[in-house]
Amino acid sequence: MPSRSLWVPFELGRPLGVPDDADFQIGVLKSLLGLFNRKSGPVIEDYPIESPVTAETDAAWSCTIPLPPLPDTTTPAEALKQALLQEVGSLAPWHAESMRRMGRTSFGLSGLTPESMPEVAAFLADVASGENPEPLSGLSEPLPIAIRYMADDAKAYYMEAANEQPGSDSPGGTRMWTWIYHETRMGQVFYDLRDRLASEYADRMAANGGERPPGPPPINPISARFAVRPEPTAP
Amino acid sequence: MVRLKDLPKEYAEGLLNLPIPDYGPAPWTDAPDLKDARVAIISTAGIHRASDEKFAGGAADYRLIPGDLDFAELTMSHVSVNFDRSGFQQDPNLVFPLERLRELEASGEIGSVARWHYSFMGATDPSRMDETAPRVAKLLKEDGVNAVILIPV
Numbered sequence: 001m002p003s004r005s006l007w008v009p010f011e012l013g014r015p016l017g018v019p020d021d022a023d024f025q026i027g028v029l030k031s032l033l034g035l036f037n038r039k040s041g042p043v044i045e046d047y048p049i050e051s052p053v054t055a056e057t058d059a060a061w062s063c064t065i066p067l068p069p070l071p072d073t074t075t076p077a078e079a080l081k082q083a084l085l086q087e088v089g090s091l092a093p094w095h096a097e098s099m100r101r102m103g104r105t106s107f108g109l110s111g112l113t114p115e116s117m118p119e120v121a122a123f124l125a126d127v128a129s130g131e132n133p134e135p136l137s138g139l140s141e142p143l144p145i146a147i148r149y150m151a152d153d154a155k156a157y158y159m160e161a162a163n164e165q166p167g168s169d170s171p172g173g174t175r176m177w178t179w180i181y182h183e184t185r186m187g188q189v190f191y192d193l194r195d196r197l198a199s200e201y202a203d204r205m206a207a208n209g210g211e212r213p214p215g216p217p218p219i220n221p222i223s224a225r226f227a228v229r230p231e232p233t234a235p
Numbered sequence: 236m237v238r239l240k241d242l243p244k245e246y247a248e249g250l251l252n253l254p255i256p257d258y259g260p261a262p263w264t265d266a267p268d269l270k271d272a273r274v275a276i277i278s279t280a281g282i283h284r285a286s287d288e289k290f291a292g293g294a295a296d297y298r299l300i301p302g303d304l305d306f307a308e309l310t311m312s313h314v315s316v317n318f319d320r321s322g323f324q325q326d327p328n329l330v331f332p333l334e335r336l337r338e339l340e341a342s343g344e345i346g347s348v349a350r351w352h353y354s355f356m357g358a359t360d361p362s363r364m365d366e367t368a369p370r371v372a373k374l375l376k377e378d379g380v381n382a383v384i385l386i387p388v
Contacts, residue, residue, distance in 0.1 A: 016328060019325040159321050224316075
């Protein structure tokens, strides 16, 4: 049968509008279910209520965990790895609190547990810097697909920890992604990871006479909306 | 979904240029009264129980999600890196409003919540689901479902 459709003005990934707001979600759902009463169609209606979470309200959001400075070490890669591990350590109690309060976590696609986050971070930093570390024990998939799932788990870890911190309401998706990619050491590692894997893929393509080499395209943990790496900030 | 004007230009153009399969006309069917409706959710968010096989790129299959699911069992393996998981991580009802449906059932506003719900990989070309969609329709009928809400993400 022709569908009855409700168009909603919310961010992609948020069709019910606002997380942790049952009344708002029920409002959307009742509007959708109400379309079943129509006697002719097709039907497409606009949902008239905007999400209270907007770019303007998001502008005030910031993560209270300070970005760790890059330590003075022998190489930039080692400095970034140390800062990353310090960052993960700062997030760890907030992620543990998130799991305690919600009784769940989205971490786990890699086959690992949130307690493995320091090892995941170190592994991703090593790969990003050009090393080829031994795969972690317990991964659910072989490399390179395991890198994608570790990156997904790292994002889940960061977002769940950030959402748990007091002081402000949780931001929308765009602000949260901006924080991850542009304001964290993990974001820097993601860009380095993308650049290394893309470079190696380009080399393989060149060796293949300019044609796509066999196999899937390289793992890329960066969303297309954030493809441009931000300008480096002062440590 | 979001307003096109709120998306980066290349993103909006990509969505506008997505091919849409033509399934031809379909007869109009009156829906049951909501108080008699047995409602199922079909999601394209790539969600499933953590114990299920993850979705792969181009997957046209689906995952069964039980109506008595505890959200602690739910995970998301949508293949697209562009896909925003932040809302789901905070509250799965945002993409899969199962708890909201249970509340509507408890208040008598809908008849019942289906025993089973279904999840697909939204990044897959829908024409690849021509074989699996009829199987899901059959399962829905056998579950007594007479109202389905499709929640794209």
